[in-house]
Amino acid sequence: GAVVSQHPSWVICKSGTSVKIECRSLDFQATTMFWYRQFPKQSLMLMATSNEGSKATYEQGVEKDKFLINHASLTLSTLTVTSAHPEDSSFYICSAPPMTDSYEQYFGPGTRLTVT
């Protein structure tokens, strides 16, 4: 099946700094990618939709100025957590549905962010 990668797989940063997480579709193109956040023992929560060539759309309650999303190409979306705080520590997962008709969405392996 298609592959979606994320980089880094884990990161530790200090409070107040910014962290960039990359999501790449390795063998297909995606005009849309999705970003999720998952706290321990909880389900995935959709944060935002990343659109190639246009602004991202954010779910209610997600601060767009704090979670900056850039869909630079048909294979790359980045999520930057700005001025990170310990409560931003979470597992961040991206997904990418192929541009062609597909019943399956492909998820990245996730990025574990720890803010100290």
Add this chain to the structure above:
Amino acid sequence: DAKTTQPNSMESNEEEPVHLPCNHSTISGTDYIHWYRQLPSQGPEYVIHGLTSNVNNRMASLAIAEDRKSSTLILHRATLRDAAVYYCILGQTINQAGTALIFGKGTTLSVSS
């Protein structure tokens, strides 16, 4: 969005079949039923999907009730590697492009040897 209800957890023994139920009483006529699973510390992966008829693939089977208000994911012989959280998700279209999957709480499946 139509909602799904799943048991919080289920247990199984290795080599035994597992039936994971999902209730979706408010499903619309165009909603597809998708199942994904998430192994520990990984991103979710697709398992199976269906609309009205029962479906089989190499991973599992999906049995859909005649009124479509419930469905059951069937793992025919559970292995330790099947221990995961299983999510039943309703999707508006067979083409997922551009449509985010909305995850419920899912069912945590434990498999014992």
